[in-house]
Amino acid sequence: MKIQIDLDPSHEELEIIIRTKEMTEEVQHILKILEGGPIKQIVGIADQQFYLLDFKEIYWFYSGGRKVFAQTTKGNIEVKYRLYELETSLQREGFVRFSKSTLANIKHVKSFEMSFSGSMCAHFSNGMKEYVSRKYVPLIKEALNIGG
Template sequence: MKINVEIDEALERLEVLIRAKEWNEEVSLLMERLQERRRSYFSGVNDDTRHIFKPEEILYLYTENKTVMARTEDGRYRMKERLYELEKELDPEHFVRLSKSAIANLDALQKFEASFNGTLCVYFKNGEKEYVSRKYVSEIRNKLEGKG
């Protein structure tokens, strides 16, 4: 892929042009990426106080008793959104699904350990751990190898 950036002071708003020989998966993915809207901040509740934090501060998101929780270095926060809604608003380059009930920040991971039943156990830099469902193991490997 070749990337060009052209600065034109006469333009009043940003314009993006994609040139390709044909419409293919790569073009589709680029279109999806360009149309995505990412949130700059998230908010969660802890002890009846609403806390504001950036996406990169999230170590992982998980479901506990039908409630979505965000784990940061500073604590655990109850989120109002569902897990799949938060997943759409997180950068897929930095966040990965671990299981039906957990999403992790790749930058917060320290190591992986194979489990006897084919799953992985992920250890975070803060010492906590989560399990990766078999369904998501290949997705995580691809992201870590720069293929996803």
């Protein structure tokens, strides 16, 4: 997927154009996000039960085996969104990309530890830790409003 942004003061309003060869599931998901606005409620599935998850109870989302899961105060729960959908919609809720397969709630991070390799280790309020790949360290620094 290729994304272009054209910033020009002469534009009167926001216009979104999707160019594609055919209507795919990915395009339908993007349309659903654009039409529906931000995600307001996350529904998770675990042990054949549905859970309504509050953003405050989610430590991070991660992908594995073509599925997306939420690490929550209730444990690991499968969600029916893709990481890029969650990233786009939950940015205002404090979720930041840690790696290609992880999107974390920065509000649950107690501390960050820099490594010699340029990556970071995030220590969460639940005692767990998750690593931030070098590629995403600048995004974390921006989210925390720290330079360098």
